[in-house]
Amino acid sequence: MLPQASSSAHSFEILFGVIFWFSLISFLAVSTAIVFFVIKFHRTRRDPFKTPFIHGHTVLETSVAVGLFVVVMIFFIWGWADYKKILNAPQDPLEINVIGKQWLWEMEYSNGRKLINEMVVPKDEPVKLLFSSADVIHSFFIPNFRLKQDVVPGLYTTLWFQASLLGEHPVLCAEYCGSAHSKMLATLKVVSKEDYDTWQKQWEKAKTQKVEEAQEDAASMAEQGKGLFTQKGCTACHTVTGQKLIGPPLNGIFGKEVELQDGSKHFRDENYIRESLMTPGAKMVKGFAPLMPTFQGTLSDSEVNAVIAYLKSLKE
Amino acid sequence: MNTQAGSHSVPHHFETAQQAFESAKLGMWLFLVTEILLFGVLFCIYIMYRGLYPEMFHEASLHLNRVMGATNTAVLLISSFTMAMAVHRAKHDDRVTAVRMLAITFFCGVIFMTIKYFEYTHKIHEGLLPAGMFSYDHVTHVKMPLFFSLYFMMTGLHGIHVLVGMGLILWVMVRCQRGAFGHAYSTPVELTGIYWHLVDLIWIYLFPLLYLIG
Amino acid sequence: MHQATQGHGNYLTEGGFWSWFTTLDHKRIGVMYLFTTLAFFIVGGLFAVLIRLELFRPGNLFSPDLYNQLFTFHGAIMIFMFIIPIIPAALGNFFLPLMIGAKDVAFPRLNLTSYYLFIGGAMLAVAALFSGGVDTGWTFYAPYSLRSQTAVILVTLGVFVMGFSSILTGLNFMVTIHKLRAPGMTFHRMPLFLWAIYATAIIQVLATPVIGITVLLIVMERVLQIGFFDPKLGGDPVLFQHFFWFYSHPAVYIMILPGMGIISEVVTVFSRKHIFGYVAIAYSSLAIAFISFLVWGHHMFVSGQSPLANLLFSVLTMMVAIPTAIKIFNWTATLYKGSIQLQTPMLYALSFLFLFTIGGLTGLFLATLSVDVHLHDTYFVVAHFHYVMMGGTVMGLLAGIHYWWPKMFGRMYPELSGKISCFLIFLGFNVTFLPQFYLGRLGMPRRYADYDASFTTWNMVSTIGSWFIFAGFLWMFAYLIWSLFRGEKAGDNPWGAKTLEWQTSSPPQVYNFEKIPEVKEGPYHYGVMKTE
Structure with a gap:
């Protein structure tokens, strides 16, 4: 099973589960009905010239339509509510610029620190990514967070998250971008707030010492x-x-x-x-x-x- | 659809000439719907970019020659009238007038394309070309090349339609001269007429949208 | 054109071999379409087998560039040269005039023209295969398609030309249905297959011009650098996606609606029951066609389009579920109290019901905004799409081919072989694509030439499944070709069906009917008039 490493991952799993069980039950209902009818009304048991003439059943058809309408509206509203949480970043997040290039990810922190195919973020802090692309469309995909955002040339897109699980999480490119599309991978490291601060401070210190x-x-x-x-x-x-x-x-x-x-x-x-x-x-x-x-x-x-x-x- | 000079027989799979005619006409209207959608995409692009950069459109349209555009509009309006007359006369077995009207319509097409040719050469000379080849120096708006991409795509696609229309007119003119049409059968003239009106109509939209901004 | 007096022979044998190339007979054009599109299906299928072979385990069997070409050609061939044309242009061409009791389609010459346009467009695309290939994916997303060094122009021109073929076919069918119905054949007495073909034709006519001009603009971008979609020249790549999906979403209904139409025919014939809810099924086809124009943005939930657009496209997409579910419900209800016979066409129809239900339900996940954020562009989408297209359309197609085979060629295929093939394909299909839902949920993106080792097991299962499908189709093509020459002679109406195409000889004569039939009742009047 995929780790749930952010709050959005948690919401995803709940809604995914709800739709999954609804789908499974509906599928079982339809397939049981089909199998049952096929056995019960097989030609060996039924005279082909004496089948009843049934036109339809307006009430039944309408209630299927209305019932389904209600269900899909629930899914829609629920999905929209969760999606709004994905959209609206809280105040003052940690901002990181991400540039997609064929075929690597370049991360730039506000202090000027640049990393390639690697991102370090503090746990339980909101982080906002600001995407741009140097060439074609890419898509920044973090499966463990259940998040993804297209990275489009000529357009800034954003994505925010709050990591809840320490460790390394894979980042993949999800929009086809050419020869090394499947190699355009990065690692997102979630560390504690303290570790993050020391990590940045060490670099800043080293930078001033001019290495x-x-x-x-x-x-x-x-x-x-x-x-x-x-x-x-x-x-x-x-x-x-x-x-x-x-x-x-x-x-x-x-x-x-x-x-x-x-x-x-x-x-x-x-x-x-x-x-x-x-x-x-x-x-x-x-x-x-x-x-x-x-x-x-x-x-x-x-x-x-x-x-x-x-x-x-x-x-x- | 299946005609020999002088007489026309109803295709075997239709019951009556009326049914054949109605089918052809319905087919033509459906085809025109697809034409409108074809241009529709370009109109959408136009609306989007004009919404984004209204001042740029204003400025860029000043580089188009309004007099030539207006002349072309008038030419096409006249040709639409003569086309309608041609259809009307062909239906009333007036072969001579019908051919004459078709000839005028064709000639209008020639004038239209000639004027278009002068406009194009002038633009190409100045470097007012689609975005990647744009080389005109005195621009204030960086997005201006996009306007000329639109200009060439829209008028270019329309120009191709005018040429196709002219070909069709020539074809029905020859057949009309040979006496293929009359009150019993004039489907090709009528369909060509509908097509030509659409080509005119599209220009009636293109002219103000490209030439008369601001 | 022959004189009417000559028109009493069988359409297959009248005239010599060369007469096929200039034929205006809708049945012959249909048969030519059938064999051409099936040939492309074989090519596209071989590409699919190679794709699965590459993905059998991590690491590269082919170079990534070759793999990218494989999936591009698999997609482009299957979509533009097989699944869009095959049911309307092959089966529709053959049976539409027969089913409404007409002698031909409204514009036979246009019909032949559209066949040759299709061949021309397909040749352009095939030419690309031999001149460097294409690696953009069948979606031609800008700006990648503007930068790619491969033969993008050839393929996009091919799509443009094939688009025109599709438009002309749709236009022809609409006029035919409006103007050439036999006496007594009211709209409400038309077989549901024709309602589906009619709804399809509407989409073909209204949506295809948009893809036509859009791919033409891609050509123009590459030739004249017009820059509409090129961010380097001030354009907007997302705009391309809007235009592309404005066609390509309705296009999936061009693919599925005719398949649904076939199911309505087969389910009634093999359960000897009147269709349950004729009106609902008929109008739900139109409803689907209508809604299909309003949902294209659900392909772009994470593309950076506005949240308001996402909201609207999500809610509208949910609406598609309703007419679709009504159809499933009605087909299932048609079985109730029938007298069901499990011959090959019916087995495929039942496979359709199972697989399409799964395909439809998994669509709910993707229509739900927050869930789609994770699943978008993963194998979940690939699986969903194949459940709808292969589990839906291809199963419907196979039901149709087996159902109408005796009518088209006057011979029966071997029944047992038919069942074996159906079993292999059904089994293989599920083994191939069910694991892909799971892979997608784990976050395996699509169009990956190589993948992380953690995805290995289910990819292996999926690849093994593809071999079963391959075997099933191999067997099917073998017995179908065999049956053309050696198959048992079929009667005029081997299934005892009520629609008009079964009232003429098998194979039909050149002008379809001895005498234009007069229609007095609906197409599904099976059984007794009162309930038991």
């Missing part, structure tokens, strides 16, 4: 780059095993020549990798479509360095 001490040796840079490579969603399109996905494989490419879209050759050095991250369309490798989003503003200089160190370390 200069992070000038570590090359080996751990590569280690850090490896982490970034999965965290930032690169793996949706690039392998390090030589297999072609949406983008070219990235093992053993460093320092080697590659043929570009216009037929020219180019060395894949540090500058090339940096440019490919910041303006991906500038020097496209031949045979691939210009689909990669920019990482301008999402990767700091030291993080770019780490990614480069990681790519250097990979062998064919």
Whole structure:
């Protein structure tokens, strides 16, 4: 069974249950009637030329219609009431900007902190997500919260929730968006209010210290780059095993020549990798479509360095 | 539907000529309903964007040539009248007048398309083109290219209908000349007439909606 | 056209092979439609089997891009080339004139034109298959369909052309029903299949132009960059969804209504009872057609459209349940005190009742706003749609094909084989699609080339079910083709039915009837006139 990790999940389960039992009973009623009639009035028991001539029964038909009308109106009103709760965010929620790109989710907190395919929120606090899309329509779907909202280019959409269960909850893209649609996954971490505050404070502190001490040796840079490579969603399109996905494989490419879209050759050095991250369309490798989003503003200089160190370390 | 020059026989699956005629007419009206819905989508897009950007529509429509638009409206109104006359005369076995009226109607179509041609070339020259190709410099509203997308889609679709109508008129004109129609059978002229009136009617809406804003 | 005196042979054998290509006979056009659309059904079905194979377990069997093409073609072929045309254009074409006692449809040439338009449109779409394919999904959502590198233009043009074919067919049928009924055939004496075809024709005529111009605008977006739906050029992608569903929701009633019509025929014949509530069933078809135009927004509850729109579309969608439930109730009530015979067509009709009831009831979940927020775009929707379309329309279609097979070709299919196939398809269908409701409830989104390992078990079950369906259809096509040549000769009226198509020979003669019949009573006058 799917965990119920928010208040909306709880309301969903109740209403879903009500409709489910109504449906099940109706279905059983219809199918029992059919099976019963088929057995009781089978040709072997009934003369085909002596069936009664029944036109219909207006009262019966009308009461079915009226009865059903009442039931569906109950469902409708109930659904509308729950939906209004999903719509109306409480005062002063924690706001997070979410940008959908083919094929990753970029989260931006109000303090400027950016995460890719990962979101951390405090438990029992209202959180409001503000969506926009960089390319096509996506849909932000959190099954454990029973919530979903389309992310439309050229339009801001929102969604709010209050998480009630600590832990990690999967986020999926529910609107078909191309090659790596099924890989456009993220994790929503619900932590306690205290943990959330420390988590943010640590980052803010580290930011002011300028992370200069992070000038570590090359080996751990590569280690850090490896982490970034999965965290930032690169793996949706690039392998390090030589297999072609949406983008070219990235093992053993460093320092080697590659043929570009216009037929020219180019060395894949540090500058090339940096440019490919910041303006991906500038020097496209031949045979691939210009689909990669920019990482301008999402990767700091030291993080770019780490990614480069990681790519250097990979062998064919 | 099945005609040879000179005489017309009722298709085998109909009982009477009247039944055949009524069926054809009903079919034509239903077809016109689909035409209206076809244009309806463009009108919906028009209403939506005009509701969103009324000043832009106002400004953009000033770039259209009202004189040419008005002339075309007049031309089509005249052609509608001559078309109606043609149907009337064909029914009354007046072949000569009917053919003459059809010829005038056809000629009106030619004038309409010629004027449209000059309007289009002028717009293309200025760069007032659908959104992605729009290259006119002196715009104050960023959404203005959308107006010209609408302009070209609506008048373009209408223009195609005018051309189809002209083809039909030519066809019934030739048959009329050969004496295919008379009081007993004039279904094709009548249906072409209904179609042509619809084409005119759509223009009567397009003209104020595109040219006369503000 | 032949002279009337020649018209007494059997429609299948009159004239040579090439005469089929220029035929104006509604029966031949119907048969050509039947075989063409069934061929597309086989192609679409093979794509479905491949889709299920990919989803058998996590990981990639095909590349994600290939998978995206598979489901796009599965959807586009099944919808535009099979399920929309097959019942109206194939069975409707064949039986509408017969059932109202006419010699042909009102515009036979238009009828042939619409067949060739259909072939032309289908060829365009098939051409796309060989020139890079399409990966947009059958819904062509902007802006993805504007950016996709695949052959979107070919397919959308194909849909446009096939749309015109559908419009012309609908128009032809409406005029035929209004103007060509035999003496005494009042509207209230028409078989319910024709009421359904009539309601369908209304939707075909009123909704199809909208999809026509909309897909044309997609072509224009790609060719001329008009930008109506392109946010980069100032347009609105949600607007596309409105237009698309304005057609495509009524379109699902184009698909289901004729299926419902067939059920009304089969249930009465095989229980030898007058239909329960003729008027209610007849007018509920029209009611469904009418409401179908007002509910398109329920496909867009989470698209960012206004909450007020969501409110209205939710309440209107609930209304669809009522005429639908009345139909189910009336068909069930028709069985009461009948004399029921379980031949293949009836088995399919009963399958329809079971499966369509499930399909309809699961629609309630999706119409309820807050519940749809979770279920939207998940496998729950996929399952619901297949229960309605395959459990509904295809079961109705198969009932109809088996019911009318002897009339169309003058031969019986082997009864036992028919029952075996029906059993395999019914079983396989439930094994395939019942688990998908559960997967959707767990939050597995649709159109996923790969999925989380936690969804594995039920996906495996679902894939195994698809093999049963495949086997059932394979068996069916085998015995149907066999029966064309070797089947037992059928009588003129093997089921003892009362509607007019059974009053002529099997297969019917070229001009349908020796003498135009005069109608004196309704189509379902079985049994004795007084209650027992």
